Amino acid sequence: MAEALLLSGLDVRASIFHIGQYCGRWEASLSGRLRAGFHIVLHGDCWLHTPQGEAVALRPGDAVFFLRDTPHVLSPRPAPPDFSAPVQRRDMTPLDSAMPQATGLVCGFLDFRPGLSGLLIESLPSAILLHGQAPGLQAARTLVDLLVAEMVGRPGEPSPLIERLVELLLFYALRHHARYDTQAHGLLALARDPGMASLIGAMIAEPQLAWTVDMMASHAHMSRASFHRRFSLLAATTPAQLLLYVRMRAAVGALAEGMSVEQVCERVGYQSPGAFSRAFTRAMGCSPAVWRKERASHG
Numbered sequence: 001m002a003e004a005l006l007l008s009g010l011d012v013r014a015s016i017f018h019i020g021q022y023c024g025r026w027e028a029s030l031s032g033r034l035r036a037g038f039h040i041v042l043h044g045d046c047w048l049h050t051p052q053g054e055a056v057a058l059r060p061g062d063a064v065f066f067l068r069d070t071p072h073v074l075s076p077r078p079a080p081p082d083f084s085a086p087v088q089r090r091d092m093t094p095l096d097s098a099m100p101q102a103t104g105l106v107c108g109f110l111d112f113r114p115g116l117s118g119l120l121i122e123s124l125p126s127a128i129l130l131h132g133q134a135p136g137l138q139a140a141r142t143l144v145d146l147l148v149a150e151m152v153g154r155p156g157e158p159s160p161l162i163e164r165l166v167e168l169l170l171f172y173a174l175r176h177h178a179r180y181d182t183q184a185h186g187l188l189a190l191a192r193d194p195g196m197a198s199l200i201g202a203m204i205a206e207p208q209l210a211w212t213v214d215m216m217a218s219h220a221h222m223s224r225a226s227f228h229r230r231f232s233l234l235a236a237t238t239p240a241q242l243l244l245y246v247r248m249r250a251a252v253g254a255l256a257e258g259m260s261v262e263q264v265c266e267r268v269g270y271q272s273p274g275a276f277s278r279a280f281t282r283a284m285g286c287s288p289a290v291w292r293k294e295r296a297s298h299g
Helices: 002-007 116-121 138-153 160-180 194-205 213-219 224-235 239-256 261-268 273-284 288-297
Strands: 012-022 036-043 046-049 056-058 063-066 073-075 103-112 127-130
Touching: 002 160, 002 194, 012 036, 012 160, 036 138, 036 160, 063 160, 103 116, 103 160, 116 239, 127 160, 138 160, 194 213, 194 224, 194 239, 213 224, 224 239, 239 261, 239 273, 239 288, 261 273, 261 288, 273 288
Parallel strands: none
Antiparallel strands: 012 103, 036 063, 036 103, 046 056, 046 073, 063 127
């Protein structure tokens, strides 16, 4: 439940940069554009390189999501590229899985709406890997199969469903990362700890309470010191950031219901409408009034 409630605050839009395949010697990268992005392997193999990490083999059905601009290169070779040199780009050719030694890719960008998405994403690592053959990822593999079907069924005419399928695949990647990656950290990783998950549920149910660190620790049945160590290990952020996320999530829901700023302030635990408006503006990038107008303009 806590995991679903945290993910519900993520608002993302995918856009396709290119779809096709590479043969021979090639390199591909989205870095340097100051945007989040993704690569999904449709057929063939390739290697993911980053300046500090070891090369990672990518197989059909694998995906890598960069939650912020991150130096990287995809290539058909395990040998590391020269990151000081320009990327050796080549033109893509149309998808043809029957061509030997070809690697089919769909690549693009991710735009996270400021506010709740930013609070969630900033606590996560820069890159999330999804290995399509990992246990428990049958649904994700089905999404990749649907991606391929949309591309093959409409050559030269990109389907709008492709971007929506990429967004769904990102949600699966984030959930799988939080559940099964033992090195995972961030607000989502808290949800796999029973005590923290219970705490998150209680905070979401009553965001108006004065959730001090002592109160959080007591609810999680830990000492203050133990709670702080456990929280820092899992989340790599502060309890105050969790409280801010929970309160802003409740605030946007209340504003969407038509509540006044004064009513929302009371519901989410701020002492005055002014204090709430300032906190909302810092977290969401706009005032409650502007947020409501923008939501109304988008239907």
